[in-house]
Amino acid sequence: MAKFSIATVFIASISLLLALSNSFSLENPTDRRILVLVDDLALKSSHSIFFSSLQTRGFELDFKLSDDPKIALQRYGQYLYDGLILFSPTIERFGGSLDVAAILDFVDSGKDLIVAADASASDLIRNIAAECGVDFDEDSSAVVIDHGSYAVSGTEGDHTLIAADDFIQSDVLLGTTKIEAPVLFKGIGHSLNPANSLVLKVLSASPSAYSANPKSKLSSPPSLSGSSISLVSVVQARNNARVLFSGSLDLFSNKFFKSPVQKAGSSNKYAKSGNQQFVTELSKWVFHERGHLKAVNVRHHRVGETDEPAIYRINDDLEYLVEIYEWSGSSWEPYVANDVQIQFYMMSPYVLKTMSTDKKGLYHTSFKVPDVYGVFQFKVEYQRLGYTSLSLAKQIPVRPFRHNEYERFIPTAFPYYGASFSTMAAFFIFSFVYLYSK
Amino acid sequence: MGKSPTTKDDAQALFKSLRSAYSATPTNLKIIDLYVVFAVSTALVQVVYLAIVGSFPFNSFLSGVLSCVGTAVLAVCLRIQVNKENKEFKDLPPERAFADFVLCNLVLHLVIMNFLG
Structure with a gap:
């Protein structure tokens, strides 16, 4: 009972503090x-x-x-x-x-x-x-x-x-x-x-x-x-x-x-x-009535899907979306610019792309994951004169193909397959001819 | 003027002597030679094909060519061991040489199948 009342007082004082710090x-x-x-x-x-x-x-x-x-x-x-x-x-x-x-x-x-x-x-x-x-x-x-x-x-x-x-x-x-x-x-x-x-x-x-x-x-x-x-x-x-x-x-x-x-x-x-x-x-x-940006709702997924994967595979096609708003003094208004760039970054940017906007604050782009595996980051570094700087980083690993994900039975390689099998057949025939010729 | 017919005659004499010498080769060695020629020519065809279509898929190319080259090398080894005029392997029975050859070929083709993609 005593514990309960202490908790109540604590919660009440926290909410009072929140109300005061307007x-x-x-x-x-x-x-x-x-x-x-x-x-x-x-x-x-x-x-x-x-x-x-x-x-x-x-x-x-x-x-x-x-x-x-x-x-x-x-x-x-x-x-x-x-x-x-x-x-x-x-x-x-x-x-x-x-x-x-x-x-x-x-x-x-x-x-x-x-x-x-x-x-x-x-x-x-x-x-x-x-x-x-x-x-x-x-x-x-x-x-x-x-x-x-x-x-x-x-x-x-x-x-x-x-x-x-x-x-x-x-x-x-x-x-x-x-x-x-x-x-x-x-x-x-x-x-x-x-x-x-x-x-x-x-x-x-x-x-x-x-x-x-x-x-x-x-x-x-x-x-x-x-x-x-x-x-x-x-x-x-x-x-x-x-x-x-x-x-x-x-x-x-x-x-x-x-x-x-x-x-x-x-x-x-x-x-x-x-x-x-x-x-x-x-x-x-x-006093921050103008030029204050915020980025919310950062998300990414494979093209054609909606769930955010925990890992990407090399050469996947992915889509990256972020919403950027500017504070107008009383409300958050969509921020419209044509120079917001996304980096797909591991030690250096492998992909650097300007994002397109729908003029309602949503920025999006899609690109192909490079043919390199490792731990990458989605990075948005947006620093413009007078605006607060935006610096977003989200880590994402990229894995190589699994051994059963490689392409098989490639038409270009059929002559090589033919050569291998014909050599085997030749070995078989040669063995018979060699053993029974006398 | 009199030089070039002489060279031609020399070449003809050379080929003639080579042919007569080769006809004295035992039949089983001739069979091995035919087998080696087949393997090497298949490898050459693949190299020409690679030059035309490019190096993708490279693993298939490697396994195709290496199966031919490997076969040729093993066949040459067999030929050395079963040649009666080669005194180095006179203690080695030809049956044993052939068994070695078969075993090596099995291992080679197992590797090739794994690498073929």
């Missing part, structure tokens, strides 16, 4: 709870359009001062948040137990992160960025200056307010609607670590940009210049955690969202900058 899951990959760390709570009103767009999309924002001693990302080993927004460029040391290692652990466990730096970015923020392959300009007084494509304003300034329109060409990152107006940017530039293959430049500076202190005379060549300067970058880790780095906090501000923009040397004047569209679309990607 968050990022395999079936619903969009984030829910987001911690926003700010230097100053005034940011809550100066960046309110960005925050309210997140809230209307269903995110629960939890604002905290970055030196709040009660900051905690996890409790009892469970993460309290699915995403973290660091709008605190000047903080030297977080309150509570949060530090660089804790933030990297957060990302390593598949959670998402947005980091905005600014002209006076602290070493802490630079360290987080450096760990993700983003190197902000080491000169702490340097900002990005562009005398070629600055934003035209009433007074002739120092050209640190940049109108950038060199976006990455990717619908999954920036949405299908083209961003017409340039994006206003005022802050520091960064370069990408060439050793990191996961980091992508989303918004790059124009070829005439450079990174320097605008108040002092330029005595030596700037360390960062031209379109190798990245203004906004993203990282998608191998565990599909997504991280956004921006060199400008003002990029997200109401002021930049609403201000008109005109790029120097261009007669096009836009009533509203591209910031709002750019930031909204990019945040959709970062």
Whole structure:
């Protein structure tokens, strides 16, 4: 009886836990709870359009001062948040137990992160960025200056307010609607670590940009210049955690969202900058409202059969099917592409075939098992810019013919059969002739 | 001018002497020779056939040709042993030589049948 009640309590608490953790899951990959760390709570009103767009999309924002001693990302080993927004460029040391290692652990466990730096970015923020392959300009007084494509304003300034329109060409990152107006940017530039293959430049500076202190005379060549300067970058880790780095906090501000923009040397004047569209679309990607793929219902069988065999024979004809869906923010939609490939793999791919799709998410192909036996794998390695990576592997052994499965009585071989039997007959006749001739 | 008739005459003389020498061969050795010629010519026919149709099925080709070649080799062995002019095997009775020949042939054809496919 006591055992029974303990089990009941256990099951009840498990189901309660499941009900409470209404968050990022395999079936619903969009984030829910987001911690926003700010230097100053005034940011809550100066960046309110960005925050309210997140809230209307269903995110629960939890604002905290970055030196709040009660900051905690996890409790009892469970993460309290699915995403973290660091709008605190000047903080030297977080309150509570949060530090660089804790933030990297957060990302390593598949959670998402947005980091905005600014002209006076602290070493802490630079360290987080450096760990993700983003190197902000080491000169702490340097900002990005562009005398070629600055934003035209009433007074002739120092050209640190940049109108950038060199976006990455990717619908999954920036949405299908083209961003017409340039994006206003005022802050520091960064370069990408060439050793990191996961980091992508989303918004790059124009070829005439450079990174320097605008108040002092330029005595030596700037360390960062031209379109190798990245203004906004993203990282998608191998565990599909997504991280956004921006060199400008003002990029997200109401002021930049609403201000008109005109790029120097261009007669096009836009009533509203591209910031709002750019930031909204990019945040959709970062918080897994777009570009999240899942593969389900992987199956294979011999052509003409429906059951999955435990083993194939060489030269069998087989069929392989997989369904791939993309998360649209509210439901799983069929993913349509013409470049999903299957490998039949043993040390190296023996078969590499592009699968055809029925446009409803089902991908299928059929091929002949090669004339080689051993332990093979069905492999789908699908890595496309902006999409979560799919990596499926399923092991399957392939056996040779059984001794009674070989072809027999082949017409081509009849002369050989004839020769063998005629030799036997000749031996028989020869024996008689040899023994009885005298 | 006088050279080529001389060569022709030489060749004719050679064949004539060979034929007369061979006619002196005992009948049982002649029978063995006929048997060897049959086996070797069957093997040659199969090699020509292989050159025409290709090497599939190769196991059948091997067993067909090896049965002919094996038979020829065993028959030559028998001929060496039963030849009266061969002093090396003068202690070996021809009955014993023939029994060896039959046994070896049985083993050969058993292997050939297994490999024929």
